[in-house]
Amino acid sequence: MNMSFLQELFSNITQRDALQRTFGGRKANHTHSDLDDACQALLHSDGEAASIVLASRALDIYHSLDDDNKRAFFESLAKNFAADPRKIDDAYRAYKTDRSNRHLAELFEVSEPRRQELLRRLNLAQGATYELVRMRQDFLSLMRGHKDFDPINADFIHLFASWFNRGFLVLKRIDWTTPASILEKIIRYEAVHKIEGWDDLRRRLDSRDRRCFGFFHPAIGDEPLIFVEVALTKGIPDRIQPILANDHYDIEAAELADSAAFFGISNCQVGLRGISFGNFLIKQVVQELKQELPNLKNFVTLSPLPGFRSWLEKTYRSESGLLTPEAQETLALLDDSQWVYDDEMTNSLNEVVRPLAARYLLKEKNHENLPLNPVARFHLGNGAELHRINWMGDISAKGIEQSAGLMVNYLYVLEHIERNNEKYITNGEIACSAKVRELAKSGRKLLQGEHEK
DSSP states (O other), X not given: OOOOHHHHHHHHHHHHHHHHHHHSOOOTTOOHHHHHHHHHHHHTOOSHHHHHHHHHHHHHHHHHOOHHHHHHHHHHHHHHTSOOHHHHHHHHHHHHHOXXXXXXXXXXXXXXXXXXXXXXXXXXXXXXXXXXXXXXXHHHHHOTTOGGGHHHHHHHXXXXXXXXXXXXXXXXXXXXXXOHHHHHHHHHHOOSSOOOHHHHHHHHTOTTTEEEEEEEOGGGTTOOSEEEEEEEESSOOOOSHHHHOTTOOSOSSGGGOOEEEEXXXXXXXXXGTTOOOHHXXXXXXXXXXXXXXXXXXXXXXXXXXXXXXXXXXXXXXXXXXXXXXXXXXXXXXGGXXXXXXXXXXXXXXXXXXHHHHHHHHHHOBOTTSSBSSXXXXXXXXXXXXXXXXXXXXXXXXXXXXXHTTOEEEEEOOGGGHHHHHHHHHHHOOOOBOHHHHHHHHHHHHTXXXXXXX
């Protein structure tokens, strides 16, 4: 691409400023008032060239602020960069008198908070998209307890949903030939099953029976947005420990696998919380795997059940009165730290815990009448089927503490995804296998005084 002299000059300036923001030291002489002034100047600037320089300057000031000044800046965004109520009232009166498209457009224009245009202009600077993602990460940590900050959060989400829509995302396979800078981030961002160093990472990227895919965005370079780890297996796996073992191979060649198990999905950017990538990622990875390995028949997850152990403990405490005395007595075995190693205790618990887990996944809802469990909400909302609940699926300390040792298979059947999703969204109907439904009926019998409607 041929660039004019001025274009190259401004590019070099903004690249230099982006590097300064990333690697430069913090300046102590800037306050939130300096940033307010820089942002006002940016909003009143004319011409792209001037706006690029002013945007870079504003981001440089923001990067130098401490948390107190950042919080004060966000308070200013809420108050001084909101929409003007008087202009909205005037525009509405004009539209009410003459409901023309011109007056409607004017009403839309003045109803938009000024901070949205500010964020768009800040995004002109080199590397600004990632800087703004990091800014929202700061904002999320500082907004707690500030109801006035909610509109700012809505503005971030509104703009990010557009900037990071599916059309801009690039799917890349991550393997041992991927640049080390990205591999280091995969180790750092893995949020489900911690990667224990480079040897562990290499095992998870082994081309024999592993795949890893991530979404990237051209504006933020080698920073992954989200990635998924996949195990290629024979049959649907029911335990995570063999998958994480460095010396275990279920198959000798990828072509021998009939199942692809998604065992770890990690969102990498806190600043993009609330922007959904996972549903697109899983569906596209399924297509990629089907193209590479036509013999694959099953696309499933091997998912944890975070929060289930906490919910379970509330049900079996004697004062809850929710369970039959026999079920309460059995669940009290969970208080014995050695139950994992005792066959008699594990067998007894299996008869109670799995049925209650099925009941929990199908019946326990949040305030929006969606499944209480966040992992269930994600996969069921993507059109998956609640396929199987696996006893002793994760016997790690984390698995026992969060999920009482359970893991769940959510099954993605391509022909049923849209149908399942529609029923879930419109009626709250959860697609599940007959075995899980039967387990849930057994779980109902463990609850005192509850009858199936």
